[in-house]
Amino acid sequence: MDAPDEIVHQTLRLKILAALRAAPEGARLEFTRLKKITGATDGNLGRQITRLAEAGYIDIAKDFHKNRPRTRARLTPLGASAFDNHVAYLKSVIEGL
Amino acid sequence: MNSNRDAALDAKRALKDIEAAQGRTNAFAFYDSAGPIVFVWGVIWLLANTLTYFKPQAADMAWLTGIAAGAGFSMFFGWLAGRRNNSGSSLPKSLLAGLAIAGTILIGLNAIGLAVGVSTQQQANGLISIAVATAYILMGFSRGARMMVLGVAVGAATVAGWLWMRDWFELWMGFVGGGALILGGVWLWRT
Numbered sequence: 001m002d003a004p005d006e007i008v009h010q011t012l013r014l015k016i017l018a019a020l021r022a023a024p025e026g027a028r029l030e031f032t033r034l035k036k037i038t039g040a041t042d043g044n045l046g047r048q049i050t051r052l053a054e055a056g057y058i059d060i061a062k063d064f065h066k067n068r069p070r071t072r073a074r075l076t077p078l079g080a081s082a083f084d085n086h087v088a089y090l091k092s093v094i095e096g097l
Numbered sequence: 098m099n100s101n102r103d104a105a106l107d108a109k110r111a112l113k114d115i116e117a118a119q120g121r122t123n124a125f126a127f128y129d130s131a132g133p134i135v136f137v138w139g140v141i142w143l144l145a146n147t148l149t150y151f152k153p154q155a156a157d158m159a160w161l162t163g164i165a166a167g168a169g170f171s172m173f174f175g176w177l178a179g180r181r182n183n184s185g186s187s188l189p190k191s192l193l194a195g196l197a198i199a200g201t202i203l204i205g206l207n208a209i210g211l212a213v214g215v216s217t218q219q220q221a222n223g224l225i226s227i228a229v230a231t232a233y234i235l236m237g238f239s240r241g242a243r244m245m246v247l248g249v250a251v252g253a254a255t256v257a258g259w260l261w262m263r264d265w266f267e268l269w270m271g272f273v274g275g276g277a278l279i280l281g282g283v284w285l286w287r288t
Contacts, residue, residue, distance in 0.1 A: 014111060015118040022119035023126070027181075036288070037121045087115065093108040096101070 007055045008086040012040050012048045017083040020058060020075040028061060028072035049073060057082055124241030128285040130178035131240075135247065136282025137170040139275045146271030149218070156218055219266055226255040226274055243288075247281040 008014055015038040023029050029037075035045055049071075052058045057079030061072045075083070141163040149156040206228060215221050230252030237245025251274055258269035 009111075011111070011114060015114055018115040018118040019122045022122040029122070033125060037118055037125065087112070090108040090111050094105050094112075096105075 004089055005082050005086045007051065007057065008082050010048070012038060012044060013052055014086070015040075016045075016048060016052060016073075017057065017075065017079060020073060021080060021083050023074070026074065028074040031071040031073070034073065052079065055079075055082075124243070125288050127240045128243060128288040129181075130175065131244070132282050132284075132286030132288075133174045134171045134282070135278050135285060137174075138167050139278025139280075139282055141167045141275075142278055143271045143275030146222070146267045146275060149222070150265070150267035150271065153218070219263075222267065222270060223255060223259050226270060227252060230255060243281075243285055247277070247285075250277045250281065 008017060016034060019034060019037045020029060031045065031049070034040075034049075035042065038045065040048070049058065049060065053060050053073075056076060058073045059076050061074075063070055063072075145156075145159040145163040148159040152159075206225060209215075209228070210221060210224060213224070215224055230248045233244050233248030233251065235248075237243070237248060254273045254277055255270065258266050258273065262269040
C-alpha cells in the first residue's frame with residue numbers, strides 16, 4: 001500500500017477504528033465509551049462516526065437502554081480491512097525512512 | 098528528505114494514538130469484568146472481618162464460607178464477561194480456570210506463611226491483605242491503572258491498620274479494606 005486511506009487517516013477516525021478493532025469481534029462499543037477512549041467532544045465524535053458509517057467502515061445501532069437513547073458502533077469487515085491496511089501503510093512509512 | 102522524515106514522524110504519532118486507544122479499550126473492558134468481582138470480595142471482606150472481630154470462634158467458618166462464595170461469584174462473573182465478549186469460554190472451563198487460580202494462590206500463600214512464620218489468624222489476615230494489594234498493583238501494569246490505585250489503597254489500609262489499629266485490625270480491615278474494595282468495584286463498574 002503506497003498511499004494512506006484518507007478516511008482512516010484523520011486522527012479521530014483513526015482512534016475510533018483502533019478502539020473498535022481492539023474490541024472483541026462483533027462487539028459493539030457505546031458512544032459514551034468511545035468518547036472516553038478518544039477524548040473527543042460529542043459533536044466531533046458524532047460527525048466522524050457518521051463519516052465512517054457512510055464509508056461502510058462501521059455499523060451503527062441506535063436503541064433505548066434503561067429508558068435512555070443509546071448509540072453503539074461496531075467495525076465492519078470492510079472497516080477492519082481498511083484499518084489493518086492503514087496500519088501496514090504507517091509501518092511501511094517508518095521502515096522506509 | 099524532510100518530507101519523508103515528517104511523514105515518518107506523523108506515522109509514528111499515528112501508531113502511538115492507535116496503541117493508546119487500544120490500551121484504553123482493553124482497560125475499560127477489563128474494568129467491566131473486574132468491577133462486580135471486586136465489589137463482591139469487598140462485601141465478603143466486610144462481613145468476614147466484622148464477624149472475626151466480634152466472634153473469633155466463628156472466624157474459620159466465616160472465611161471458608163466467604164472464600165467459597167467469592168470464588169463461586171468470581172467464576173460466574175468471569176464466565177458472564179467471557180460470554181459478553183464472545184470469548185467462547187464455557188462454564189466448566191471458567192470453573193477449572195478459577196479453581197486452578199485459587200489453588201495456586203492458596204499454595205503460594207501457605208508457602209509464604211511458612212517461610213515468614215505466620216502463626217496467628219491476625220498475621221494471616223494481614224499477609225493475605227498485602228498479597229491481594231500486591232496482586233492488584235501488579236495487575237495494574239498490564240490491565241489498567243485503576244487496578245493499581247485500588248491495590249495501593251488496600252495496601253495502605255492494611256499497613257495503617259497493622260501499625261496503628263492492631264487492636265481493631267479485623268474491624269478496620271472489614272470497613273476500610275472491604276469498603277475500599279466495594280467502592281473500587283463500583284468505580285471500575287461505572288467506567
